[in-house]
Amino acid sequence: xxxxxxxxxxxxxxxxxxxxxxxxxxxxxxxxxxxxxxxxxxxxxxxxxxxxxxxxxxxxxxxxxxxxxxxxxxxxxxxxxxxxxxxxxxxxxxxxxxxxxxxxxxxxxxxxxxxxxxxxxxxxxxxxxxxxxxxxxxxxxxxxxxxxxxxxxxxxxxxxxxxxxxxxxxxxxxxxxxxxxxxxxxxxxxxxxxxxxxxxxxxxxxxxxxxxxxxxxxxxxxxxxxxxxxxxxxxxxxxxxxxxxxxxxxxxxxxxxxxxxxxxxxxxxxxxxxxxxxxxxxxxxxxxxxxxxxxxxxxxxxxx
Numbered sequence: 001x002x003x004x005x006x007x008x009x010x011x012x013x014x015x016x017x018x019x020x021x022x023x024x025x026x027x028x029x030x031x032x033x034x035x036x037x038x039x040x041x042x043x044x045x046x047x048x049x050x051x052x053x054x055x056x057x058x059x060x061x062x063x064x065x066x067x068x069x070x071x072x073x074x075x076x077x078x079x080x081x082x083x084x085x086x087x088x089x090x091x092x093x094x095x096x097x098x099x100x101x102x103x104x105x106x107x108x109x110x111x112x113x114x115x116x117x118x119x120x121x122x123x124x125x126x127x128x129x130x131x132x133x134x135x136x137x138x139x140x141x142x143x144x145x146x147x148x149x150x151x152x153x154x155x156x157x158x159x160x161x162x163x164x165x166x167x168x169x170x171x172x173x174x175x176x177x178x179x180x181x182x183x184x185x186x187x188x189x190x191x192x193x194x195x196x197x198x199x200x201x202x203x204x205x206x207x208x209x210x211x212x213x214x215x216x217x218x219x220x221x222x223x224x225x226x227x228x229x230x231x232x233x234x235x236x237x238x239x240x241x242x243x244x245x246x247x248x249x250x251x252x253x254x255x256x257x258x259x260x261x262x263x264x265x266x267x268x269x270x271x272x273x274x275x276x277x278x279x280x281x282x283x284x285x286x287x288x289x290x291x292x293x294x295x296x297x298x299x300x301x302x303x304x
Contacts, residue, residue, distance in 0.1 A: 003191065006039035007105065008088035012078045013096040014047040017056045019235060020096040024061050030100040040105075041065060043082045044096075047072040075184065076200035076209045083194050091194075095185040097235040104230040108188040111176075111227050119197075119222035120189045120214060122182025123230035124173060132170055133234055135183035136226045138163040139215055140254055145269055149276025179226045180218060184210035186232040189217075196220055201260075207246055208253025215261065251277070251299040273303045 009027060013020050024042070031040050043065040046054055057064050067081060079093055090109055094100075101123075108121045125135040138144060144165040147153040153164035159172070163180075167173070187210060197216045200209050214224050251273055258269045277296045284292045 003087055003089040005041050005086075005088035007036060007090050007092060007109065008041045008043060008082075008086045009092045009094055009105075010079055010082040010086075011042070011044045011094050011096050012047065012075055013044055013049060013053050014072060015049045015051045015053065016096045017049070017052040020044070020053055021056050021060060023094070023096050023098050023100075024057075024064070026099040027094070028061075030102070030105055034103060034106045036105060041086075041088060043067065043086075045069065045078040045082050047074070047078050074202070074205035076204055077202040080199045080202060083191075083199060086191055088191055091189055091191055093184055093187045093189075094232075095234065098186060099233040101231040101233070104186075104232060107230040108227060111225065112188060112190065115223070117221075117223045118225055119193045119217050120182060120187060120224045121227050122179075122187050122225070123232045124226075124228040125183060125185060125232055125234045128233060128235055130233075132173055133236065134166055134168055135185070135234075136173075136179045136181065137165050137167045137211075138180040139218075140165045140211065140257065142265060142268060142272070145254070145272045145276075149272050149279070173226070173228055176225060176227050176229070179224050181211045181214035182224060182226055183234075185234050185236075193217055193220075193222065197222070204253055204256060205249075207249035208257065211253070212257050212260070215257075247295045248298050248302055252302045255303060270303050274300055277303070 011020070011023065027042065031037055042063070044057055045067040047069050048071050054066070054068060057066055069078065083091060090112060092105065092108070104123055108123060111121050112118050122136060125133040127133050143162070147158070147162050148165050153159050153162065153166065154168060156169050156171070159169050197220045200213050204212060218224060254269065254273065258266045277300045280296045281293055284296070
């Protein structure tokens with residue numbers, strides 16, 4: 001299939017006007033500096049923002065292809081709207097709370113072109129202070145959930161052996177490697193993959209969409225790669241509902257993942273998640289991190 005565009009960048013926005021402006025400024029600078037101006041389309045999908053996001057786009061970035069939703073559709077459904085309409089060979093999903101570094105776009109595209117089996121490539125994510133941000137890992141099979149819930153994947157010598165659900169240690173992120181999933185905050189994929197493996201699962205509103213999607217992509221015999229030579233600053237949680245949303249929603253997404261793909265293992269995964277949450281209630285209670293206690297109490301209710 002011939003594609004009219006080489007690349008389309010899709011940015012989902014929800015009440016992040018200031019962050020979005022900085023994101024688009026860095027994005028257009030990267031597009032220009034990398035010689036991609038005539039080969040790239042930028043689409044912003046606004047999820048019913050109540051701030052000045054839409055006005056900011058119309059004033060400063062009139063060239064953006066803008067979709068305005070009448071309600072917050074969530075990450076997956078908003079992205080799918082743009083993906084379905086895209087005519088680009090490659091699509092780059094990008095959070096609005098990010099800043100693009102040097103040679104990110106061309107670096108990711110070149111890595112993709114190096115092997116036709118590669119379907120998804122993710123860059124290195126950095127916090128605003130340039131410290132490393134966790135952004136990749138492996139499928140949350142029962143063994144990985146066990147290591148996660150009992151803090152075993154926090155041990156560096158074990159982490160090298162067990163391929164954890166969340167890769168936490170700096171040594172993991174030093175070299176390019178095949179992984180099972182990369183963060184949806186910045187993720188390049190081949191457009192044709194959406195036809196072969198399906199779109200993002202719209203039953204997942206926020207958190208964990210990329211894990212489930214990458215699982216289906218790998219099941220179709222394609223590869224997922226982490227590429228550290230490309231760097232993206234991610235402010236993380238810029239459009240999240242609350243600081244605790246990630247904890248509760250991730251527990252919810254793991255349960256959904258098992259309901260969809262491994263329903264026979266739902267009982268043991270519920271037990272592991274409950275046990276891990278209870279362990280954290282005890283530990284955080286002892287050290288006095290009381291706000292976190294409420295979050296894990298909510299997570300236990302979510303697990304059911």
